[in-house]
Amino acid sequence: TQLLEQSPQFLSIQEGENLTVYCNSSSVFSSLQWYRQEPGEGPVLLVTVVTGGEVKKLKRLTFQFGDARKDSSLHITAAQPGDTGLYLCAGNRGATNKLIFGTGTLLAVQP
Amino acid sequence: NAGVTQTPKFRILKIGQSMTLQCTQDMNHNYMYWYRQDPGMGLKLIYYSVGAGITDKGEVPNGYNVSRSTTEDFPLRLELAAPSQTSVYFCASSYWDRNYGYTFGSGTRLTVV
Numbered sequence: 001t002q003l004l005e006q007s008p009q010f011l012s013i014q015e016g017e018n019l020t021v022y023c024n025s026s027s028v029f030s031s032l033q034w035y036r037q038e039p040g041e042g043p044v045l046l047v048t049v050v051t052g053g054e055v056k057k058l059k060r061l062t063f064q065f066g067d068a069r070k071d072s073s074l075h076i077t078a079a080q081p082g083d084t085g086l087y088l089c090a091g092n093r094g095a096t097n098k099l100i101f102g103t104g105t106l107l108a109v110q111p
Numbered sequence: 112n113a114g115v116t117q118t119p120k121f122r123i124l125k126i127g128q129s130m131t132l133q134c135t136q137d138m139n140h141n142y143m144y145w146y147r148q149d150p151g152m153g154l155k156l157i158y159y160s161v162g163a164g165i166t167d168k169g170e171v172p173n174g175y176n177v178s179r180s181t182t183e184d185f186p187l188r189l190e191l192a193a194p195s196q197t198s199v200y201f202c203a204s205s206y207w208d209r210n211y212g213y214t215f216g217s218g219t220r221l222t223v224v
Binding site: 004009030031033035040041042043044045048050062067088090092096097100101102103104 | 115127142144151152153154155156159161167169190201203205206207208209210211212213214216217218
């Protein structure tokens, strides 16, 4: 059972464009994290959001946690080739910090 | 700053063979995890541990075993390898707090033929 669905699965855009990646679930999470993974490497944490409605910014990346803590979005402004990678959302439901990962969004930014 | 170290990086196994994937962390994290990543499927939790001597099953534990004799080490054992275990395996560690993210190793790419 896949509890976290990401959309789109693939995205190929030109440098300078904006984009939004969505992470949706029917389950409530105590926190949600976003990771970026490059080929041949493990995922690297970008951000953790904890409070419903919370918005966090990391340079050109904006992360939002849904009011009901069931969904999240990642918005990238003026994408650059260095943003290329697999973006994964991950939700935390329990006391042991176990994460449930989404299906991933593969982003390619063309120069 | 080693973080989480996984060995080997690549391995080819024949059906029925066994092997151990090694994972060690130097951040004094209590929690450690093993995930597998298949194309288009995200990461699935195999086993996790909340401290030395304590392990528990995740979502896809069949065909695997783990042990946690020290805080630093969390090896994953594959017994009687099957083609369905062809995947990329990631070890990760974290603090107990949900506000802290995982630190991942660079993965082991395993092929079972």
